[in-house]
Amino acid sequence: MWKTGTLSYSEFENELHDFIDRSRHAEDSWTVELSQGKRKVKYLIKHQVKLRHFTVTEGETGQQTINEDNSWGVEEDDGDRCASSSDAQSDVNAEFFKYEYHIVYSHSYSVPVLYFTASHQDGKLVSLEEVWKTVPDVYCKRLEYERWTFLTQQEHPHLSIPFYQLHPCHTADMMKAALDATTDRSVNYLVTWLSTVGPVVGLNISSAYSI
Secondary structure: OOOOOOOHHHHHHHHHHHHHHHHHHHHOOOOOEEEEOOOOOOOEEEEEEEEEEEEEEEEEOOEEEEEEEEEEEEEEEOOHHHHHHHHHHOOOOOOEEEEEEEEEEEEOOOEEEEEEEEOOOOOOEEOOOHHHHHHOHHHHHHHHHHHHHHEEEEEEEOOOOEEEEEEEEHHHHHHHHHHOOOOOOOOHHHHHHHHHHHHHHHHOOHHHHOO
């Protein structure tokens, strides 16, 4: 199965339902959405709040400098924006970004694609440059020469509004290598894939998904 690293939509849908079962076991918050329009297809959604910490130093002239320490905390978004905003304001050296992640099947590439949006606590969208600042240092070096093709802004295929996208052009090759390296028959394609690409944009998969 998946010898080429790709999968059909029907296989994607099967993996999606298994993924949701694993998500519930892991007490994670992924949900299934049905697209609007003539062709009904399923995709996955997750909301997450990330808290970024920084320090403020004051120089000899009294001018303050904000030093981003790239330290992030993750909280599940329960939909209560006011509560999240209040929590962030209680820590003067922190701000939160609100993320919305979508896993959508690409018929062009026959692989899943990770779309996401990010906004500040005031609702202002996070720019692509700001998104790159949130990428963990371990990935920045590796992606330095393909950053503008790896992470791009595209129209969401089902919502027709701008989202950030992790481009799927290398997904099939990556998944072929990953799946060839495992003999575990219970492996879930989406878990294996998301465990690899998710951390680039702060989306980590619990080890409970592998149980």
